Amino acid sequence: MKAQPDLTQVEKDKLEINPDFDFREIAKRPFEDISPNELAMFKWSGVYHQLQPSFFMIRVVTPGGRMTTKQFNRAVDLGEKYAQDEMCITTRQTLQYHWIRKEDIYKIIEGMAEVGITSKNGCGDVPRNIIGDSLAGAGPNQIGDSLKLIRWMADDDEIQNQRNLPRKHKISVASSNDALAQTLMNCQGWVPVERDGVVGWKYHAGGGLGARPYLAKAIFDWVPEDLVMAVTRAAIEAFRRHGDRRHRAHSRLKVVVDQMGAKKFGDVLIDIMKEKNVQGLDSIEFAASAVPNIGRMSINGEAVIPQKTEGKSIVRILIPRSEIKTPESRIISKLADELGGGIIMFTNRQNIELHDVPNENADKLVAALHEAGFKTEGHEHLPDIVACVGTTMCKMAVSDSPDAYHRLYNALATDETYWKAIGTLRINITGCPNNCAHAWVADIGLRGTRTRNPEGGSVEGYSVFVGGKLSEDGKIAEYLCDAATEEIVPAVKKILDAYLANRQSDGELFVDFCARIGISNFQELVASE
């Protein structure tokens, strides 16, 4: 008989190893007694073995990216005590610690649990931190209450106890039809729609980046709010049933949806809900077109954004390379309490927003931030660069993305005239094809690579992709060229100069320029001496 496919080792581990580790026990257990398989399953608790063998990374879960200052203060305390005085803001709107000793993992987990923050499902083949956009609960254009849905999903046992999905699963709930919520690169993406004063939700599925990116398709044009949870659960069930568990590179929902097509995937969801005896399915409207139409980003560099709620504002802080050390964190927290509304929002561009700031405090808050050394200018522009940790701490990385970040930031972000002339520009630097820093959907995406040097050795560098976007029907950035890390500053400058010299008008955004001239012409422009 021909050999039949067996479970892969990862799939066996998921069945055989309980992912809810007792990290107090792990603290006592000698490292060599922890099997590599167990170590890999730590991720289900948000715990990653770091590149540096004696240390771990812990990623907590902050649904919607929001923390109260009380929660944040606890996070800072723990970071000070156990994580070498530092935390990182992730592109999924949460915090992660590095440099945690095995013996201290449980201290972080328990310490955060005391303030209502878990690290369960921080990583692993599970539904990850439910995200949205940083304007959730505050933005001037919001429709309905995205935070409510995020909370429902974060608190839903059926969703949160899915501990054996074929691969990770990502959900976004937007607060308005705005690319800010990254709907098109999530497995499931909800966008609010208002009809005759009633809020319902447009449903997208099948987005995902990684090495082989897919943009989400529109599945349903209208899902009544009371069926949102049923659809979300059904999609997870569909993923559980149809995800390819054999080939991890092709196991995410994006591949399922791509292979089925939007209509069939919608049918599958309806069938699953029928199985579960969900009522009212007739009120779900299939998408008239699978091609999405997401609104362009509504924000463009503002330091202060008026909230929908009268009298309140959002104040935005640019966090260099997503890293916040204890002293700065304490300042932010103190200011959030004293001048803001005690709410801290982590953005998917690894920055911080302070919400519910009384309008009368806004200027004062900005001034205080500047006085403390923070920048509030440059959002959605060149200084607002996203970068992963790269080879500094990640086992998968090829290039040192923080290094490239600092080179570009130091060389180009300091020239305010220059970057203001460029206008909206998102540079994302990701250290490897996993694309944690979303290079596929940036205006300029740098993906780590090394290039063989015929003279010997190899040179660290980046493959440069341009023209990605998550608005309208989305666009995966196209490959432009390669550049060595030590030449990344002049290379990016050359690309930007080519844009400045050739754009139709000052108003033609970089992303629109890319679309207009096409990748071949762009390649020719930068290939010229």
Place this chain on the structure above:
Amino acid sequence: MEQLLNQAEELINAGQCNEAVELLCRQGVPQETRVFELIALAHHKKDQARGDVYSAVIFAGRAISSGSTNPLMQQIIDASKRQDKDLDHSLAPQDYILGGWQDTRPVIDAPLSSNALSKLNGKADAPKDFDWLGKNIPCQKACPASTDIPGYLQAIYEGRHEDAYNINLRDNVFPAVLGRVCARPCESECRHGWEDLGDPVAICFSKRSAADFKGQDLVVMDKWFEDSGKSVAVIGSGVAGLAAARQLALLGHKVTVYEKHSTPGGMMNQGIPVFRLPRDLIAKEIEQIAALGVEIICNTEIGKSITLSELTEQNDAVVMAAGTLRPNLLDLPGKELEGIRHGLEFLLDVNDNGTTAIGDKVVVIGGGFTAMDCARTARRLGATTVQIEEEKADQVATGSILRIPKGNVGVWYRRSVDEMLVTPGEIEELEHEHIPLETMVSPKAYVGENGKVAAMQFVRTELGEPDASGRRRPVEIKGSEFELPVDTVLLATGQFPDTSWIDEALKAELVEEDGWLKSGTAFSTARDKIFAAGDFATGASSLIQAIGHAKDAARAVDQFLMGKVRLKDFAKIEDVTDSGRIREMDAVPLQKMPTIDLEKRDLPTEVELGYDKDTSVEETQRCYQCHYKYEIDADKCIFCDWCVKAKPRPDCILKVKELKHDDEGRIVGWEIAEKADDVNMIWINQDDCIRCGACVAACPVDAISIQKVSLVTEPVSA
């Protein structure tokens, strides 16, 4: 604490940096200046990748901010800063040619010295190409006839038994025969049998299944060339003679084979017992050769009916393939006694007459193929019938070995089992058929009674240094002599070429005084027109070796006849997208060959039953398909190491600093890169690759190609 710090410093100085950090962390969260300094120092010393630089900087920074005055800390930070360079060239997309599994490669010379083959696609014939084939398809390399083993195993796996037979036929001339009695040098080289990888694929049993399940029609091959008008005489119709004849016929020559025996086939017919090789199979595969126009004339002994000189006069070339028919008789005291026979003569007698007189106590001396055949044949000839329990009597065939007393036949060999040159599984069959095997015993003398052998004197041996054959030499143990009562001794002690038939006119030119050919194992002799093939040139070997030698001899004859090389070998390179294998196939256990029960084992009944069709598929899926080449495009690769993380074997994918080549461009070694910046390429070490495809699945940029590389022989186009 001080002691711990000192210990950590010692570890760092000893290069055990990870261990030092682990030790430092064991005491608590790193918070003290000295601990920060040492962690920084450990990573600074390790310095293999950017991660080490970063860690060193982080902890150096922590050290300074906690009051460190160690100047090294600032130096570490300063040294980590890398300068920007001006852009003095245009920005260009990456440039690669080889690409990944989805790409099509052009038929061009390989652009990089690291490329496995000299060309990217099509046909290649540089030394490195043949070197690749030899190292990467070890079974085919081990096969003297260069049989495309992965090719036919794949065909069987895909249910194409007919194709599998034809692939075999092309290469080894007698697939059905060899599927039963091949010496299987391929199997001991099979990658699946490497340490920790399980058992070799049952290549031979699978080959048999191709013959068993193909159609019944004769397969007549297409000739490479039209009639050449040249005639060739072949002396001997054993496997060598017939293989040479077939190849020469395919090359367009008129071939006549002369056989002194009444039937063609040589050792196949006259040596190997029927219970291992049914005669109809031999006849059929010889018929396929005759169908190509080869004339086989039996009952014609060269040197008697016609001389070699005359034959040479009448033909454009002569191939001597007369085998090894001169027995090596042990020169021991008592050698003239009755009851001492040479094994080959014994087997010939039984094969010709269906039986022969044999005593009750038979000793077979030797440890090779002939010894096994003699013993198992003799075991089937026992005169005494034992009492079979009544209830079982019906089930036991008349001539069954169960009707013959156990222990009447034994094999005695002067070295150990490890040195025996037998077909795998045959020693087990010996035991199964109740034939004792005594090793480490050397015959010293025959002891006679009334002119007949009555006992055999042996001396025990121990193994000494290896001899010329590479096997350890038996050294007699003084004083360990003993006698064994016998009435028949079968000497399976080897045989040599018999050159006595070569007429005097040629003898001086062709034959040494000891009876061996002067030309040694070469195809050509002192006479242009006279060639030698198979065991006659090489000495006694295996069927497959004789076939391989004869095929090569035929090419030498053709070159002589036509004055040019008309056949050429290539490495044929083809793009594929998938090997069709899944990893679970590697875990399929070796399929056993079913055999008949002892009750039915007699002289004419074939012991091995052959795989059924499903089993043949099950077994052949185990083949790693080593003809697939997995290769990383060094220019498309982004050095992410993900394939390295997914690799199943320690050395199958390497991060190399440099590959080493010989003058012919063959890759002969490598230097491993210790630091990330030193890695010049991530390189699949195909010699160690088990074709699992894990690297292709892991590669995020599809930089790994899969190609099928096969050895092909084709006519050289005019």
